[in-house]
Amino acid sequence: xxxxxxxxxxxxxxxxxxxxxxxxxxxxxxxxxxxxxxxxxxxxxxxxxxxxxxxxxxxxxxxxxxxxxxxxxxxxx
Amino acid sequence: xxxxxxxxxxxxxxxxxxxxxxxxxxxxxxxxxxxxxxxxxxxxxxxxxxxxxxxxxxxxxxxxxxxxxxxxxxxxxxxxxxxxxxxxxxxxxxxxxxxxxxxxxxxxxxxxxxxxxxxxxxxxxxxxxxxxxxxxxxxxxxxxxxxxxxxxxxxxxxxxxxxxxxxxxxxxxxxxxxxxxxxxxxxxxxxxxxxxxxxxxxxxxxxxxxxxxxxxxxxxxxxxxxxxxxxxxxxxxxxxxxxxxxxxxxxxxxxxxxxxxxxxxxxxxxxxxxxxxxxxxxxxxxxxxxxxxxxxxxxxxxxxxxxxxxxxxxxxxxxxxxxxxxxxxxxxxxxxxxxxxxxxxxxxxxxxxxxxxxxxxxxx
Numbered sequence: 395x396x397x398x399x400x401x402x403x404x405x406x407x408x409x410x411x412x413x414x415x416x417x418x419x420x421x422x423x424x425x426x427x428x429x430x431x432x433x434x435x436x437x438x439x440x441x442x443x444x445x446x447x448x449x450x451x452x453x454x455x456x457x458x459x460x461x462x463x464x465x466x467x468x469x470x471x
Numbered sequence: 472x473x474x475x476x477x478x479x480x481x482x483x484x485x486x487x488x489x490x491x492x493x494x495x496x497x498x499x500x501x502x503x504x505x506x507x508x509x510x511x512x513x514x515x516x517x518x519x520x521x522x523x524x525x526x527x528x529x530x531x532x533x534x535x536x537x538x539x540x541x542x543x544x545x546x547x548x549x550x551x552x553x554x555x556x557x558x559x560x561x562x563x564x565x566x567x568x569x570x571x572x573x574x575x576x577x578x579x580x581x582x583x584x585x586x587x588x589x590x591x592x593x594x595x596x597x598x599x600x601x602x603x604x605x606x607x608x609x610x611x612x613x614x615x616x617x618x619x620x621x622x623x624x625x626x627x628x629x630x631x632x633x634x635x636x637x638x639x640x641x642x643x644x645x646x647x648x649x650x651x652x653x654x655x656x657x658x659x660x661x662x663x664x665x666x667x668x669x670x671x672x673x674x675x676x677x678x679x680x681x682x683x684x685x686x687x688x689x690x691x692x693x694x695x696x697x698x699x700x701x702x703x704x705x706x707x708x709x710x711x712x713x714x715x716x717x718x719x720x721x722x723x724x725x726x727x728x729x730x731x732x733x734x735x736x737x738x739x740x741x742x743x744x745x746x747x748x749x750x751x752x753x754x755x756x757x758x759x760x761x762x763x764x765x766x767x768x769x770x771x772x773x774x775x776x777x778x779x780x781x782x783x784x785x786x787x788x789x790x791x792x793x794x795x796x797x798x799x800x801x802x803x804x805x806x807x808x809x810x811x812x813x814x815x816x817x818x819x820x821x822x823x824x825x826x827x828x829x830x831x832x833x834x835x
Contacts (some may be wrong), residue, residue, distance in 0.1 A: 468616035
């Protein structure tokens with residue numbers, strides 16, 4: 395399954411891109427994250443939430459969208 | 472009512488809506504990049520009571536985006552300075568400046584006096600404090616935050632909607648996410664995000680349109696993309712804040728912006744020969760320290776007087792309360808001036824320490 399992953403804020407500094415398409419066989423978001431942590435070890439140290447179908451979802455949620463968003467909290471003002 | 476004519480002729484607002492605005496009370500926490508545009512439009516719109524809380528002073532590097540201030544504001548408290556500018560914009564509204572830090576001790580009583588709280592702060596410590604105080608006092612929170620070219624806007628605790636903790640449950644640890652003035656930001660970005668925040672405030676008061684409750688708007692200034700992400704209310708998050716209600720005021724603030732600032736007591740320097748003492752208070756501030764080797768560089772002039780700072784000695788930097796000295800250290804860091812220490816004690820305490828160690832100091 396091909397999934398588009400979008401990264402916001404400081405996450406793009408770890409991934410080096412704002413979005414990418416990943417071919418991914420697994421079904422749960424946490425498994426996708428495990429794979430991303432191997433690809434980007436520093437991502438593991440970052441705080442973020444995950445959204446699919448434009449909604450924040452727990453990491454144990456099954457992937458049901460072609461687009462996953464990784465969203466960190468911002469503090470700047 | 473000529474002033475509000477362009478509001479009143481809108482059928483969605485009219486005299487009734489304008490009356491609602493003039494009866495409303497809004498508190499803006501932080502008069503910085505986000506706070507400035509929010510405050511300007513709220514004051515112009517005729518919000519009846521406008522509170523501004525900020526303990527910080529205006530620095531030269533603020534003027535790139537904090538559009539209420541000018542060069543004459545440098546070194547002055549942001550809440551007081553914002554009030555002066557806004558009162559000129561609209562003398563018919565009541566503006567209250569709180570030139571102090573929002574803390575666990577003063578938040579609950581303060582929030583109870585307002586209908587809506589606007590979070591324009593620059594650090595997670597205060598953002599979570601604001602959220603929790605809004606949950607406890609059942610007050611609507613209009614939230615905005617920025618990072619480089621991107622921004623987030625949301626409305627929390629609105630009509631039983633989710634809180635900030637429902638989206639981001641845990642406060643990031645120090646260093647997880649950059650705080651305060653550690654990163655760059657496109658000057659107009661807080662203008663865009665602050666205007667969106669003000670738009671939410673006005674709609675809530677007027678009871679018109681769609682409110683960003685349970686939704687986090689994510690805006691990217693480079694791509695012009697705007698994505699709205701839904702947030703569900705999480706009862707356990709909200710309950711745990713309410714359960715902790717009685718303990719709320721006993722909590723202590725962690726350092727706001729000083730994740731890598733060396734903060735030490737004056738005692739560590741009193742017997743040190745290789746140290747330059749720098750007083751970053753404005754020149755008129757009391758008590759003055761006399762007959763002790765101190766150079767005076769007001770925070771507002773720091774960046775233009777860097778040549779006065781010793782590159783060899785340790786720098787012990789102090790002010791009235793230990794807050795501006797931290798700002799000074801972070802400014803000097805930016806210029807790669809190392810071995811700078813923010814003194815925890817304020818000037819009057821420092822005089823006490825110096826007297827005790829038998830130096831020739833006269834308390835003016």
